[in-house]
Amino acid sequence: MSVKEMIKNEIDKLPEGLLTEVYDFIQFLERILSSLLCKFSQRLYSQRFSWFLIKLQFSQVLILLCLKELPLPPSPPLYHVL
Numbered sequence: 001m002s003v004k005e006m007i008k009n010e011i012d013k014l015p016e017g018l019l020t021e022v023y024d025f026i027q028f029l030e031r032i033l034s035s036l037l038c039k040f041s042q043r044l045y046s047q048r049f050s051w052f053l054i055k056l057q058f059s060q061v062l063i064l065l066c067l068k069e070l071p072l073p074p075s076p077p078l079y080h081v082l
Contacts, residue, residue: 014022 011019011022
């Protein structure tokens with residue numbers, strides 16, 4: 001027997017007066033879960049954005065270090081066009 005069938009059997013056993021309370025409780029749980037998921041996704045987004053900024057800054061530092069280490073190519077000659 002699947003979990004879904006077991007839940008249906010338990011609901012079928014409930015008196016009619018308790019069904020509204022069970023339904024209200026299920027809606028309450030759904031609201032809590034959606035609120036928690038929303039907060040979790042906001043935190044995750046914030047952490048990913050922070051990680052992105054750290055990686056970007058690190059990349060910029062690496063580029064600057066490489067530029068200091070590598071000699072610059074000679075500049076092309078300047079020609080005057082008349």
